[in-house]
Amino acid sequence: MSEYTPFEMIAYTGSRVLKDERIVFVGTGLPIIAAMHAQLTHAPNLYMIYEAGSLAPILEMGMPLSVGDTRAARKACYLKGLCGAFELTQRGCADYAFIGGAQVDMYGNICSTIEGHNYDKPGIRFPGSGGAGAMAANCEKTIAIMALEKRRFVKKLDFVTSIGFGDGAPDYREKAGVLGSGPYRVITNQALFGFDEATKRMMLLEVKPGRTPAEIQELVDFELIIPPDVKEMAEPTDEDLRLLRDVIDAEGYFLKRVIKK
Template sequence: MPDYGPFEMIAYAGSKVLEDETVVFVGTGLPIIASLHAQLTHAPQLQMIFEAGSLGAQLDQGLPLSVGDTKAFRKALYAKGLCGAFELTQRGYSDYAFIGGAEIDMYGNLNSTFQGGTYSESKVRFPGSGGAGAMSANCEKTIAIMALEKRRFTEKLQFVTSIGYGDGSPDYREKAGVYGSGPYRVITNEALFGYDKDTRRMMLLEVLPGLTPADIQEKVGFELLISPDLKEMAEPTEEDLRLLRDECDPDGYFLKRVVKK
């Protein structure tokens, strides 16, 4: 197999999860790249919603560097501003929320607000929700995307920015008044996770070739469920890498980042 970086693997794995003729509400960076790759390969009719208010833009002027980049409005089918974008999700027009985060727990709740200290006096401050909180509440399924690191996969979040299955109780999302079925996939550079239907706990579905479930468990701060149909993750081909590097992110704004050891 060709050599590839961790974020190239994440973007490729994210692309594979997305389906043709669906609508995905994308966050900045890797979700956009993964969606672009999907459009260029197996899902040409995949449509993206950008938080600034567009649906179905044609990204022929290059990669938008944020969800408010004017490139995200190029030849869009719909362009009605931020409130219009979120109205689409509340009316049920977004199949996926595709977001990142700093921390995730076993029930798919995400923290992208702070780590260490308190909310008002935190040691590390992250960008916050942006639109991710509303996306995870209103879109039908939530896809989370992040590097596989123990500091990210934690038993208890310090802050819940984006709702998942809450405490894991069957009616948590209904009582919280949110739409959609909730967490669907967690995509990393070494493993693909889903959720058990009965317990709503995170479940290991696929592992990178050469790795074992024990290798993945070492990088997760809570006990994982293991799928009885565990598979190896597909790896990107030379053509996939060409598309990612030359067509999706030619300047390497997101794909050339480094995973901390």
């Protein structure tokens, strides 16, 4: 088996999580790559929504570099604007939200607005919610991609941008007035997480071959639920890597990026 990079592992795992005959609301970068990989392999009838307004495009001009890229509109079935895309979602047509963020907590709430506590004068101002807050609220299931670091898997967020299970109360999302069922998977290059149905807390599902659950817990600032049957993450085959490298992101816009320390 060939060597693969952390980004390739994330994209491949993202692809594995997506089921066929479903609609995924994608964010820029790895989510688009994961969804394209799924379409080329196990999920030929998976379709994408892009928030600028396109549903089920055929990406024959190449991978869109952003969710607003004009290429994401190519041969779509339905092409409106942001209201159209998000109203389809609010109506129940988007099965997966595929988002990222700067911090995540044990209930799958995500921050992408600020670092630091003071809203009016934060330590760092990030770009903001974008579509993520609406996707996490109203797509049926939320999948998040995160870098597995202690400063990102935190006990308490600086700001809740995208709703997860809130404080873990069973009725938090209902009281919040949102529709989707909430966090489903958190994908990192070393572990795949899900959520415990009863407590709504993050649960380790799979670890990268060679890593132990204890090592993963070391990289997370809150206590994970670690069931006895943690599996090994599947690794991309040569054919998967060929698709990712030569077909989907042939120019290496996302997969060849260097991770900043």
